[in-house]
Amino acid sequence: MSDIVPPEVRPKPAVPAKPPIVGAPSPSSPFPPQGPGVGAGGIVTPPQSAIPVPIGSHGPSHPVGNSVGHSVGHNVGHSGGHAGGHVGGHAPAHSAGHGHGGSHSSGGGSTLLGYIGIDTIIEQMRKKTMKTGFDFNIMVVGPSGLGKSTLVNTLFKSQVSRKSAGWSRDEKIPKTVEIKSVSHVIEEGGVKMKLTVVDTPGFGDQINNDNCWEPISKYINEQFEKFLKEEVNITRKKRIPDTRVHCCLYFIPPTGHSLRQLDVEFMKRLSHSVNIIPVIAKSDTMTVEERQEFKQRVRKELEMNGIEFYPQKEFDDDIEDKSDNDKIREMMPFAVVGSDKEYQVNGKRVLGRKTPWGIIEVENPNHCEFAQLRDFLIRSHLQDLKEVTHNIHYETYRAKRLNDNGGLHPITSNDTQESNL
Numbered sequence: 383m384s385d386i387v388p389p390e391v392r393p394k395p396a397v398p399a400k401p402p403i404v405g406a407p408s409p410s411s412p413f414p415p416q417g418p419g420v421g422a423g424g425i426v427t428p429p430q431s432a433i434p435v436p437i438g439s440h441g442p443s444h445p446v447g448n449s450v451g452h453s454v455g456h457n458v459g460h461s462g463g464h465a466g467g468h469v470g471g472h473a474p475a476h477s478a479g480h481g482h483g484g485s486h487s488s489g490g491g492s493t494l495l496g497y498i499g500i501d502t503i504i505e506q507m508r509k510k511t512m513k514t515g516f517d518f519n520i521m522v523v524g525p526s527g528l529g530k531s532t533l534v535n536t537l538f539k540s541q542v543s544r545k546s547a548g549w550s551r552d553e554k555i556p557k558t559v560e561i562k563s564v565s566h567v568i569e570e571g572g573v574k575m576k577l578t579v580v581d582t583p584g585f586g587d588q589i590n591n592d593n594c595w596e597p598i599s600k601y602i603n604e605q606f607e608k609f610l611k612e613e614v615n616i617t618r619k620k621r622i623p624d625t626r627v628h629c630c631l632y633f634i635p636p637t638g639h640s641l642r643q644l645d646v647e648f649m650k651r652l653s654h655s656v657n658i659i660p661v662i663a664k665s666d667t668m669t670v671e672e673r674q675e676f677k678q679r680v681r682k683e684l685e686m687n688g689i690e691f692y693p694q695k696e697f698d699d700d701i702e703d704k705s706d707n708d709k710i711r712e713m714m715p716f717a718v719v720g721s722d723k724e725y726q727v728n729g730k731r732v733l734g735r736k737t738p739w740g741i742i743e744v745e746n747p748n749h750c751e752f753a754q755l756r757d758f759l760i761r762s763h764l765q766d767l768k769e770v771t772h773n774i775h776y777e778t779y780r781a782k783r784l785n786d787n788g789g790l791h792p793i794t795s796n797d798t799q800e801s802n803l
Protein backbone atom coordinates (compact mmCIF):
# COMPACT_ATOMS: atom_id res chain seq x y z
CA MET A 383 0.00 0.00 0.00
CA SER A 384 1.16 3.43 -0.71
CA ASP A 385 0.93 6.21 1.74
CA ILE A 386 2.53 8.65 -0.59
CA VAL A 387 0.38 10.82 -2.81
CA PRO A 388 0.02 9.40 -6.32
CA PRO A 389 2.31 11.10 -8.82
CA GLU A 390 -0.40 12.89 -10.71
CA VAL A 391 -1.28 15.04 -7.71
CA ARG A 392 2.27 15.78 -6.82
CA PRO A 393 3.69 19.20 -7.32
CA LYS A 394 6.81 19.41 -9.46
CA PRO A 395 9.96 18.98 -7.48
CA ALA A 396 10.83 22.32 -6.09
CA VAL A 397 14.54 21.74 -5.76
CA PRO A 398 17.03 21.20 -8.54
CA ALA A 399 17.35 17.55 -9.33
CA LYS A 400 20.56 15.82 -8.44
CA PRO A 401 22.35 14.57 -11.50
CA PRO A 402 21.96 10.88 -12.21
CA ILE A 403 24.73 8.84 -10.69
CA VAL A 404 25.19 6.06 -13.17
CA GLY A 405 26.13 6.98 -16.74
CA ALA A 406 22.78 8.22 -17.89
CA PRO A 407 22.99 10.37 -20.99
CA SER A 408 22.92 13.97 -19.95
CA PRO A 409 20.53 16.44 -21.49
CA SER A 410 23.51 18.30 -22.81
CA SER A 411 25.11 15.20 -24.24
CA PRO A 412 27.11 15.93 -27.37
CA PHE A 413 25.77 12.73 -28.88
CA PRO A 414 22.63 12.96 -30.94
CA PRO A 415 19.94 10.54 -29.91
CA GLN A 416 20.35 7.26 -31.73
CA GLY A 417 18.35 4.12 -32.02
CA PRO A 418 19.79 0.92 -30.65
CA GLY A 419 22.67 -0.34 -32.62
CA VAL A 420 23.37 2.69 -34.75
CA GLY A 421 27.05 3.16 -34.20
CA ALA A 422 29.39 5.74 -35.57
CA GLY A 423 30.85 3.35 -38.04
CA GLY A 424 27.57 2.23 -39.53
CA ILE A 425 24.61 0.19 -38.51
CA VAL A 426 25.45 -2.46 -35.99
CA THR A 427 22.40 -4.44 -35.17
CA PRO A 428 22.47 -5.93 -31.72
CA PRO A 429 20.96 -9.31 -31.17
CA GLN A 430 17.35 -8.84 -30.32
CA SER A 431 17.76 -10.25 -26.85
CA ALA A 432 20.48 -7.77 -26.03
CA ILE A 433 18.52 -4.63 -26.75
CA PRO A 434 17.80 -2.93 -23.46
CA VAL A 435 14.15 -3.23 -22.70
CA PRO A 436 12.38 0.02 -21.94
CA ILE A 437 10.97 0.14 -18.49
CA GLY A 438 7.55 -1.32 -18.25
CA SER A 439 4.52 0.39 -17.02
CA HIS A 440 5.87 0.71 -13.50
CA GLY A 441 9.41 1.52 -14.32
CA PRO A 442 10.85 4.16 -12.06
CA SER A 443 12.19 6.09 -14.92
CA HIS A 444 12.56 9.51 -13.44
CA PRO A 445 13.90 9.16 -10.04
CA VAL A 446 14.50 12.78 -9.44
CA GLY A 447 11.31 14.19 -10.67
CA ASN A 448 10.03 15.84 -13.72
CA SER A 449 12.85 18.22 -14.34
CA VAL A 450 15.31 15.51 -15.22
CA GLY A 451 12.79 13.06 -16.49
CA HIS A 452 11.41 15.34 -19.09
CA SER A 453 14.66 16.48 -20.48
CA VAL A 454 16.17 13.09 -20.96
CA GLY A 455 13.24 10.78 -20.85
CA HIS A 456 11.35 11.44 -24.00
CA ASN A 457 11.86 8.08 -25.57
CA VAL A 458 10.51 6.39 -22.54
CA GLY A 459 6.83 5.80 -22.13
CA HIS A 460 5.98 8.73 -19.95
CA SER A 461 2.90 7.23 -18.49
CA GLY A 462 4.89 4.41 -16.98
CA GLY A 463 7.86 6.49 -16.18
CA HIS A 464 6.11 8.71 -13.78
CA ALA A 465 4.54 6.00 -11.78
CA GLY A 466 7.47 4.91 -9.75
CA GLY A 467 10.09 7.36 -10.49
CA HIS A 468 10.07 9.43 -7.41
CA VAL A 469 11.16 7.17 -4.69
CA GLY A 470 14.29 5.14 -4.76
CA GLY A 471 15.71 3.44 -7.77
CA HIS A 472 17.65 6.57 -8.36
CA ALA A 473 20.25 5.76 -10.88
CA PRO A 474 18.88 2.57 -12.31
CA ALA A 475 15.64 4.11 -13.15
CA HIS A 476 16.86 6.80 -15.28
CA SER A 477 18.89 5.26 -17.94
CA ALA A 478 17.20 1.94 -17.98
CA GLY A 479 14.48 3.22 -20.16
CA HIS A 480 16.78 4.59 -22.78
CA GLY A 481 17.22 2.28 -25.64
CA HIS A 482 19.90 4.53 -26.96
CA GLY A 483 21.95 4.63 -23.79
CA GLY A 484 24.26 1.89 -24.96
CA SER A 485 24.56 2.98 -28.50
CA HIS A 486 26.59 5.96 -27.36
CA SER A 487 29.30 3.72 -26.17
CA SER A 488 29.08 1.30 -29.02
CA GLY A 489 29.32 4.28 -31.36
CA GLY A 490 32.35 5.59 -29.51
CA GLY A 491 34.43 2.53 -28.91
CA SER A 492 32.99 -0.81 -29.84
CA THR A 493 32.10 -0.56 -33.47
CA LEU A 494 34.09 -3.67 -34.17
CA LEU A 495 32.50 -5.64 -31.41
CA GLY A 496 28.99 -4.50 -32.04
CA TYR A 497 26.59 -4.04 -29.20
CA ILE A 498 27.67 -5.73 -26.02
CA GLY A 499 24.87 -4.79 -23.69
CA ILE A 500 26.85 -3.16 -20.90
CA ASP A 501 24.08 -0.66 -20.39
CA THR A 502 21.68 -3.41 -19.35
CA ILE A 503 23.41 -3.32 -15.96
CA ILE A 504 21.11 -0.43 -15.20
CA GLU A 505 18.05 -2.51 -15.90
CA GLN A 506 19.49 -5.39 -13.91
CA MET A 507 20.10 -3.08 -10.96
CA ARG A 508 16.61 -1.73 -11.26
CA LYS A 509 15.13 -5.21 -11.15
CA LYS A 510 17.17 -6.06 -8.08
CA THR A 511 16.14 -2.91 -6.28
CA MET A 512 12.52 -3.66 -7.12
CA LYS A 513 12.90 -7.11 -5.60
CA THR A 514 14.86 -6.28 -2.48
CA GLY A 515 13.58 -2.81 -1.73
CA PHE A 516 15.65 -0.52 0.42
CA ASP A 517 15.85 1.01 3.86
CA PHE A 518 15.67 4.70 4.61
CA ASN A 519 15.96 6.02 8.11
CA ILE A 520 15.19 9.55 9.22
CA MET A 521 15.63 11.04 12.64
CA VAL A 522 14.02 14.21 13.95
CA VAL A 523 15.83 16.14 16.63
CA GLY A 524 15.39 19.48 18.33
CA PRO A 525 14.00 21.41 21.23
CA SER A 526 10.67 20.42 22.67
CA GLY A 527 7.33 21.22 21.08
CA LEU A 528 8.65 22.42 17.72
CA GLY A 529 6.52 20.08 15.61
CA LYS A 530 8.98 17.22 15.09
CA SER A 531 6.46 14.41 15.38
CA THR A 532 3.98 16.38 13.31
CA LEU A 533 6.45 17.00 10.49
CA VAL A 534 7.38 13.37 10.27
CA ASN A 535 3.75 12.51 9.72
CA THR A 536 3.41 15.30 7.20
CA LEU A 537 6.50 14.20 5.34
CA PHE A 538 5.15 10.85 4.40
CA LYS A 539 1.50 11.73 4.53
CA SER A 540 1.01 8.40 6.02
CA GLN A 541 0.67 9.06 9.67
CA VAL A 542 3.56 6.66 9.69
CA SER A 543 4.44 6.84 13.31
CA ARG A 544 0.91 6.92 14.58
CA LYS A 545 -0.54 4.22 12.39
CA SER A 546 1.99 1.67 13.44
CA ALA A 547 1.67 2.68 17.05
CA GLY A 548 -2.06 2.19 16.83
CA TRP A 549 -3.03 5.79 17.46
CA SER A 550 -6.26 6.99 16.05
CA ARG A 551 -6.30 9.63 13.35
CA ASP A 552 -7.68 12.47 15.41
CA GLU A 553 -5.72 11.80 18.49
CA LYS A 554 -3.40 14.58 19.47
CA ILE A 555 0.26 13.75 19.01
CA PRO A 556 1.64 13.18 22.48
CA LYS A 557 4.83 14.67 23.80
CA THR A 558 7.70 12.40 22.87
CA VAL A 559 9.40 11.13 25.99
CA GLU A 560 11.87 8.56 24.68
CA ILE A 561 13.71 7.74 21.49
CA LYS A 562 11.32 5.68 19.50
CA SER A 563 11.77 4.21 16.08
CA VAL A 564 8.84 3.10 14.01
CA SER A 565 9.12 1.32 10.70
CA HIS A 566 6.68 1.18 7.89
CA VAL A 567 6.95 -0.30 4.42
CA ILE A 568 5.82 2.09 1.75
CA GLU A 569 5.43 0.80 -1.76
CA GLU A 570 5.24 2.97 -4.79
CA GLY A 571 5.57 2.00 -8.44
CA GLY A 572 6.63 -1.48 -7.41
CA VAL A 573 9.52 -0.22 -5.31
CA LYS A 574 9.42 -0.96 -1.62
CA MET A 575 10.95 1.41 0.87
CA LYS A 576 11.21 0.42 4.49
CA LEU A 577 11.00 3.75 6.15
CA THR A 578 12.06 4.06 9.74
CA VAL A 579 11.34 7.25 11.56
CA VAL A 580 13.25 7.86 14.73
CA ASP A 581 11.40 10.35 16.85
CA THR A 582 13.33 11.84 19.75
CA PRO A 583 12.23 13.71 22.85
CA GLY A 584 12.63 17.44 22.76
CA PHE A 585 15.50 18.84 24.72
CA GLY A 586 16.52 22.18 26.06
CA ASP A 587 13.83 22.62 28.67
CA GLN A 588 15.95 21.30 31.51
CA ILE A 589 17.77 23.62 33.83
CA ASN A 590 20.98 21.92 32.94
CA ASN A 591 21.17 21.00 29.26
CA ASP A 592 24.77 19.86 29.36
CA ASN A 593 25.32 16.75 27.30
CA CYS A 594 21.73 16.66 26.07
CA TRP A 595 23.03 15.38 22.73
CA GLU A 596 24.36 12.23 24.32
CA PRO A 597 21.29 9.98 24.01
CA ILE A 598 20.98 10.92 20.33
CA SER A 599 24.64 10.41 19.67
CA LYS A 600 24.48 7.09 21.48
CA TYR A 601 21.55 5.93 19.36
CA ILE A 602 23.36 6.83 16.13
CA ASN A 603 26.49 4.99 17.19
CA GLU A 604 24.53 1.96 18.32
CA GLN A 605 23.16 1.58 14.81
CA PHE A 606 26.69 1.81 13.37
CA GLU A 607 27.84 -0.78 15.86
CA LYS A 608 25.01 -3.13 14.92
CA PHE A 609 25.95 -2.85 11.28
CA LEU A 610 29.64 -3.34 12.01
CA LYS A 611 28.98 -6.44 14.10
CA GLU A 612 27.01 -7.95 11.24
CA GLU A 613 29.82 -7.10 8.85
CA VAL A 614 32.55 -8.76 10.85
CA ASN A 615 30.54 -11.92 11.50
CA ILE A 616 32.13 -14.98 9.96
CA THR A 617 28.82 -15.95 8.39
CA ARG A 618 27.36 -12.77 7.20
CA LYS A 619 23.87 -12.09 6.07
CA LYS A 620 23.60 -11.55 2.36
CA ARG A 621 22.03 -8.24 3.08
CA ILE A 622 22.54 -6.55 6.39
CA PRO A 623 19.46 -4.79 7.71
CA ASP A 624 20.29 -1.11 7.69
CA THR A 625 19.14 0.82 10.72
CA ARG A 626 21.78 3.53 10.39
CA VAL A 627 20.38 7.04 10.50
CA HIS A 628 20.61 8.45 6.98
CA CYS A 629 19.54 11.94 7.88
CA CYS A 630 18.75 13.99 10.91
CA LEU A 631 16.35 16.89 10.59
CA TYR A 632 17.40 19.44 13.16
CA PHE A 633 14.57 21.76 14.20
CA ILE A 634 15.54 25.37 14.79
CA PRO A 635 13.07 27.42 16.84
CA PRO A 636 11.56 30.28 14.80
CA THR A 637 12.86 32.96 17.13
CA GLY A 638 13.92 35.42 14.46
CA HIS A 639 17.05 36.02 16.50
CA SER A 640 20.31 34.15 16.46
CA LEU A 641 20.91 30.47 16.80
CA ARG A 642 21.13 29.51 20.43
CA GLN A 643 24.30 28.10 21.87
CA LEU A 644 22.46 24.84 22.42
CA ASP A 645 21.57 24.53 18.73
CA VAL A 646 25.13 25.31 17.68
CA GLU A 647 26.62 22.86 20.12
CA PHE A 648 24.21 20.11 19.17
CA MET A 649 24.66 20.39 15.41
CA LYS A 650 28.42 20.75 15.74
CA ARG A 651 28.71 17.53 17.66
CA LEU A 652 26.32 15.52 15.56
CA SER A 653 27.49 16.67 12.16
CA HIS A 654 30.45 14.29 12.31
CA SER A 655 28.31 11.22 12.65
CA VAL A 656 25.12 11.97 10.73
CA ASN A 657 23.83 14.06 7.83
CA ILE A 658 22.34 17.10 9.54
CA ILE A 659 19.61 18.96 7.69
CA PRO A 660 18.61 22.08 9.60
CA VAL A 661 15.02 23.25 9.22
CA ILE A 662 13.23 26.26 10.64
CA ALA A 663 10.28 24.90 12.58
CA LYS A 664 6.77 26.38 12.70
CA SER A 665 7.65 28.92 10.04
CA ASP A 666 4.02 30.00 9.82
CA THR A 667 4.77 32.09 12.88
CA MET A 668 7.03 34.40 10.86
CA THR A 669 6.31 36.99 8.21
CA VAL A 670 7.85 36.54 4.78
CA GLU A 671 10.52 39.15 5.49
CA GLU A 672 11.31 37.77 8.93
CA ARG A 673 11.67 34.33 7.48
CA GLN A 674 14.05 35.45 4.74
CA GLU A 675 16.16 37.42 7.17
CA PHE A 676 16.25 34.60 9.69
CA LYS A 677 17.25 32.08 7.07
CA GLN A 678 20.12 34.28 5.99
CA ARG A 679 21.25 34.80 9.54
CA VAL A 680 21.12 31.11 10.35
CA ARG A 681 23.16 30.26 7.24
CA LYS A 682 25.77 32.80 8.25
CA GLU A 683 25.94 31.49 11.80
CA LEU A 684 26.18 27.91 10.66
CA GLU A 685 29.11 28.91 8.52
CA MET A 686 30.75 31.00 11.23
CA ASN A 687 30.49 28.11 13.64
CA GLY A 688 31.90 25.66 11.14
CA ILE A 689 28.80 23.47 11.13
CA GLU A 690 28.86 21.09 8.19
CA PHE A 691 25.29 20.44 7.28
CA TYR A 692 24.12 18.21 4.44
CA PRO A 693 24.85 18.40 1.50
CA GLN A 694 28.41 18.98 2.70
CA LYS A 695 30.50 21.05 0.30
CA GLU A 696 33.48 18.75 0.60
CA PHE A 697 31.50 15.80 -0.75
CA ASP A 698 30.27 17.40 -3.96
CA ASP A 699 31.28 14.93 -6.65
CA ASP A 700 31.90 17.29 -9.54
CA ILE A 701 31.09 20.75 -10.87
CA GLU A 702 27.55 19.82 -11.84
CA ASP A 703 26.95 18.37 -8.42
CA LYS A 704 28.44 21.44 -6.79
CA SER A 705 26.27 23.80 -8.79
CA ASP A 706 23.09 21.83 -7.95
CA ASN A 707 24.03 21.55 -4.30
CA ASP A 708 24.99 25.24 -4.11
CA LYS A 709 21.44 26.11 -5.11
CA ILE A 710 20.11 23.89 -2.37
CA ARG A 711 22.52 25.23 0.22
CA GLU A 712 21.36 28.74 -0.64
CA MET A 713 17.77 27.71 0.07
CA MET A 714 18.57 26.13 3.41
CA PRO A 715 17.47 25.92 6.12
CA PHE A 716 14.03 25.11 4.74
CA ALA A 717 11.33 26.96 6.60
CA VAL A 718 8.66 24.33 7.17
CA VAL A 719 5.17 23.97 8.48
CA GLY A 720 3.78 20.63 9.51
CA SER A 721 0.30 19.22 9.75
CA ASP A 722 -1.39 15.89 9.48
CA LYS A 723 -4.88 17.33 9.12
CA GLU A 724 -6.59 17.54 5.77
CA TYR A 725 -8.84 20.36 4.59
CA GLN A 726 -10.80 21.08 1.46
CA VAL A 727 -9.29 23.96 -0.54
CA ASN A 728 -10.64 24.79 -4.00
CA GLY A 729 -12.19 21.36 -4.25
CA LYS A 730 -8.97 19.57 -3.34
CA ARG A 731 -7.97 17.83 -0.13
CA VAL A 732 -4.82 19.40 1.18
CA LEU A 733 -2.73 19.00 4.29
CA GLY A 734 -2.93 22.22 6.19
CA ARG A 735 -3.27 24.22 9.36
CA LYS A 736 -6.51 26.04 9.89
CA THR A 737 -6.18 29.51 11.34
CA PRO A 738 -8.72 32.30 11.81
CA TRP A 739 -7.30 34.01 8.73
CA GLY A 740 -7.21 31.02 6.41
CA ILE A 741 -5.66 27.67 5.77
CA ILE A 742 -1.90 27.30 5.57
CA GLU A 743 -1.29 24.65 2.97
CA VAL A 744 1.84 22.80 3.90
CA GLU A 745 2.53 21.61 0.36
CA ASN A 746 1.98 24.96 -1.28
CA PRO A 747 5.41 26.46 -2.06
CA ASN A 748 3.91 29.93 -1.65
CA HIS A 749 3.04 29.14 1.94
CA CYS A 750 6.17 27.37 3.18
CA GLU A 751 9.12 25.29 2.08
CA PHE A 752 7.89 21.88 3.07
CA ALA A 753 7.60 20.79 -0.57
CA GLN A 754 11.21 21.74 -1.22
CA LEU A 755 12.36 19.76 1.78
CA ARG A 756 10.40 16.67 0.77
CA ASP A 757 11.60 16.82 -2.83
CA PHE A 758 15.14 17.24 -1.66
CA LEU A 759 14.96 14.33 0.78
CA ILE A 760 13.03 11.85 -1.27
CA ARG A 761 13.15 12.74 -4.91
CA SER A 762 16.62 14.05 -5.44
CA HIS A 763 18.98 13.14 -2.59
CA LEU A 764 17.74 9.94 -1.02
CA GLN A 765 20.41 7.76 -2.60
CA ASP A 766 23.12 10.29 -1.87
CA LEU A 767 22.09 10.51 1.78
CA LYS A 768 22.52 6.76 2.01
CA GLU A 769 25.87 6.86 0.26
CA VAL A 770 27.30 9.63 2.44
CA THR A 771 26.11 7.75 5.53
CA HIS A 772 27.80 4.57 4.38
CA ASN A 773 30.96 5.99 2.85
CA ILE A 774 31.70 8.82 5.24
CA HIS A 775 29.95 8.62 8.59
CA TYR A 776 29.89 4.86 8.96
CA GLU A 777 33.38 4.58 7.56
CA THR A 778 34.68 7.05 10.15
CA TYR A 779 33.01 5.09 12.92
CA ARG A 780 34.24 1.79 11.56
CA ALA A 781 37.83 2.92 11.17
CA LYS A 782 37.92 4.37 14.66
CA ARG A 783 36.26 1.35 16.18
CA LEU A 784 38.58 -1.09 14.49
CA ASN A 785 41.58 1.01 15.36
CA ASP A 786 40.57 0.93 18.96
CA ASN A 787 39.92 -2.73 18.23
CA GLY A 788 37.54 -3.39 21.07
CA GLY A 789 37.56 -7.13 20.52
CA LEU A 790 36.67 -6.95 16.85
CA HIS A 791 39.04 -8.28 14.25
CA PRO A 792 40.10 -5.75 11.65
CA ILE A 793 38.50 -6.10 8.28
CA THR A 794 40.84 -6.11 5.30
CA SER A 795 40.18 -3.68 2.52
CA ASN A 796 39.32 -6.40 -0.01
CA ASP A 797 36.85 -7.93 2.34
CA THR A 798 33.83 -6.84 0.39
CA GLN A 799 30.23 -7.81 0.39
CA GLU A 800 26.97 -6.76 -1.08
CA SER A 801 26.07 -3.42 0.36
CA ASN A 802 22.47 -2.45 0.77
CA LEU A 803 22.90 1.15 -0.24
Ligand SMILES: Nc1nc2c(ncn2[C@@H]2O[C@H](COP(=O)(O)OP(=O)(O)OP(=O)(O)O)[C@@H](O)[C@H]2O)c(=O)[nH]1
Pocket residue numbers: 525526527528529530531532533555556557558559582583584585663664665666667718719720721735
Ligand atom coordinates in the same frame (compact mmCIF):
# COMPACT_ATOMS: atom_id res chain seq x y z
N1 LIG B 1 2.07 26.85 14.28
C1 LIG B 1 2.53 25.62 14.12
N2 LIG B 1 2.29 24.67 15.03
C2 LIG B 1 2.74 23.42 14.82
C3 LIG B 1 3.48 23.09 13.66
N3 LIG B 1 3.80 21.77 13.73
C4 LIG B 1 3.27 21.31 14.87
N4 LIG B 1 2.63 22.27 15.54
C5 LIG B 1 1.95 22.16 16.82
O1 LIG B 1 2.94 22.17 17.85
C6 LIG B 1 2.57 21.29 18.91
C7 LIG B 1 3.68 20.30 19.18
O2 LIG B 1 3.84 19.45 18.08
P1 LIG B 1 4.66 18.07 18.13
O3 LIG B 1 4.72 17.55 16.76
O4 LIG B 1 4.16 17.21 19.19
O5 LIG B 1 6.08 18.65 18.57
P2 LIG B 1 7.37 17.84 19.01
O6 LIG B 1 8.53 18.64 18.55
O7 LIG B 1 7.30 16.46 18.54
O8 LIG B 1 7.26 17.91 20.58
P3 LIG B 1 8.06 17.03 21.67
O9 LIG B 1 7.76 15.60 21.39
O10 LIG B 1 7.52 17.48 22.97
O11 LIG B 1 9.49 17.38 21.56
C8 LIG B 1 1.26 20.65 18.46
O12 LIG B 1 0.20 21.36 19.06
C9 LIG B 1 1.24 20.84 16.98
O13 LIG B 1 -0.07 20.90 16.45
C10 LIG B 1 3.74 24.13 12.71
O14 LIG B 1 4.38 23.94 11.67
N5 LIG B 1 3.23 25.36 12.98
Ligand SMILES: [Mg+2]
Pocket residue numbers: 530531532556557558581582583584
Ligand atom coordinates in the same frame (compact mmCIF):
# COMPACT_ATOMS: atom_id res chain seq x y z
MG1 LIG C 1 7.40 14.67 19.52
